[in-house]
Amino acid sequence: MNVRKIVTIVEEIHEEGGRQVTPAARVAIVAAVIENPWAGQGFVEDLAPGIDANASDLGKLLAPAVLEALGEPAEAYGKAAIVGLDGEVEHGSALIHTLKFGDHFRSAANGTTLLPAVEKRGPAGIVFDIPLKHITDATIRSHHQTIEVRVADAPHPGEIVVALAAAAQGRPQQRLAALSTEQ
Amino acid sequence: MFCGMQEARTDRAARDVGLRKLVVYRETVVTEGGSTPAVPAQQASVAAVIRNPWVGTDPTTDLAAETRRIAPVLATLVTDRLLDVLGGVEAIEAFGKGAIVGTAGEIEHGGALIHTPFFGNLMREFLDGESIICFADARAEAGDPLMVPLWHKTAAATRSHYQTVSTRVSDAPRADEIVVVAAASTGPRPHPRIGDRRTDPLVTSSNVEVVLS
Numbered sequence: 463m464n465v466r467k468i469v470t471i472v473e474e475i476h477e478e479g480g481r482q483v484t485p486a487a488r489v490a491i492v493a494a495v496i497e498n499p500w501a502g503q504g505f506v507e508d509l510a511p512g513i514d515a516n517a518s519d520l521g522k523l524l525a526p527a528v529l530e531a532l533g534e535p536a537e538a539y540g541k542a543a544i545v546g547l548d549g550e551v552e553h554g555s556a557l558i559h560t561l562k563f564g565d566h567f568r569s570a571a572n573g574t575t576l577l578p579a580v581e582k583r584g585p586a587g588i589v590f591d592i593p594l595k596h597i598t599d600a601t602i603r604s605h606h607q608t609i610e611v612r613v614a615d616a617p618h619p620g621e622i623v624v625a626l627a628a629a630a631q632g633r634p635q636q637r638l639a640a641l642s643t644e645q
Numbered sequence: 646m647f648c649g650m651q652e653a654r655t656d657r658a659a660r661d662v663g664l665r666k667l668v669v670y671r672e673t674v675v676t677e678g679g680s681t682p683a684v685p686a687q688q689a690s691v692a693a694v695i696r697n698p699w700v701g702t703d704p705t706t707d708l709a710a711e712t713r714r715i716a717p718v719l720a721t722l723v724t725d726r727l728l729d730v731l732g733g734v735e736a737i738e739a740f741g742k743g744a745i746v747g748t749a750g751e752i753e754h755g756g757a758l759i760h761t762p763f764f765g766n767l768m769r770e771f772l773d774g775e776s777i778i779c780f781a782d783a784r785a786e787a788g789d790p791l792m793v794p795l796w797h798k799t800a801a802a803t804r805s806h807y808q809t810v811s812t813r814v815s816d817a818p819r820a821d822e823i824v825v826v827a828a829a830s831t832g833p834r835p836h837p838r839i840g841d842r843r844t845d846p847l848v849t850s851s852n853v854e855v856v857l858s
Contacts, residue, residue, distance in 0.1 A: 464676065472669040473669075476659035477665040
């Protein structure tokens with residue numbers, strides 16, 4: 463795995479809808495900008511060797527880093543793979559849509575649910591949204607949220623940005639009735 | 646990137662200056678151009694989104710009172726976070742600052758918050774610097790990126806430390822808000838190799854052939 467840079471972002475919301483948010487609502491993201499393992503190889507039918515060589519290492523790198531940046535237990539989480547223009551979206555999906563990758567985060571965060579994800583292809587500086595859902599019950603509405611990310615000079619055409627996001631709480635002024643109230 | 650005391654301090658600051666949001670951004674270069682930098686560095690920026698206290702006032706308005714009230718709180722808040730994410734005052738070698746004013750404000754409003762001693766002197770003191778702090782400012786829509794320049798905190802002409810960090814807050818500034826940014830780096834560009842004032846040849850229009858031809 464060839465890493466070019468690691469980006470860490472923490473957002474705190476102190477006021478929303480004109481009201482104070484106390485304690486501040488926190489969301490953290492850690493993104494690794496890596497060389498696309500399949501860059502320059504044409505159409506690679508079998509992605510498994512590349513997945514085996516990278517996915518677990520990426521999960522191991524990002525999971526503790528995003529929880530450390532958050533500084534609190536995660537209640538919601540999500541992930542992203544943004545593929546540079548010369549790659550396939552499938553390459554990004556390969557890196558993040560295996561248990562080899564996701565289990566590192568689930569285990570570190572004491573989560574049980576699948577990680578919601580964004581996969582897309584774009585130029586350096588592309589803005590992408592990472593969806594987050596509750597770590598043990600994806601039907602908990604208060605925790606459905608999205609965080610926006612941009613790395614100014616990534617991904618290059620032959621790179622992939624792989625990111626994890628963690629939130630310490632649900633939306634800042636969440637007040638929707640639970641799903642169960644409609645069932 | 647977080648501790649309890651800091652949280653209490655931030656909550657107070659939030660109330661005092663109308664803080665809506667704080668965004669901390671850090672980049673660690675692992676490789677550049679395929680190789681590891683001889684002096685690996687981290688860059689960081691801290692962006693604080695506050696209400697513009699002067700929205701609705703005209704250009705004759707004296708900005709001094711609100712500047713004295715707000716700028717020191719902001720300087721403390723954003724430098725605290727910079728020190729925290731970059732590993733302390735000893736680690737920081739270069740610094741810069743910025744302001745993005747929402748469309749209902751004047752650039753002068755951003756300048757008031759970052760260009761007076763109530764911000765600049767405090768930032769310099771907290772980061773143990775001596776240089777003038779370089780800056781960028783803009784009036785812009787929410788989500789527009791701002792490139793914040795950095796230079797060496799005690800020797801501004803140190804060319805290896807000329808660098809920029811891109812800052813962006815997805816939903817700020819609103820028209821009636823200002824984003825105030827402090828940024829810093831723990832070292833030079835990844836592979837600095839363009840000399841310095843001490844090694845430069847004397848270049849004038851009379852000895853540079855390309856200028857004459």
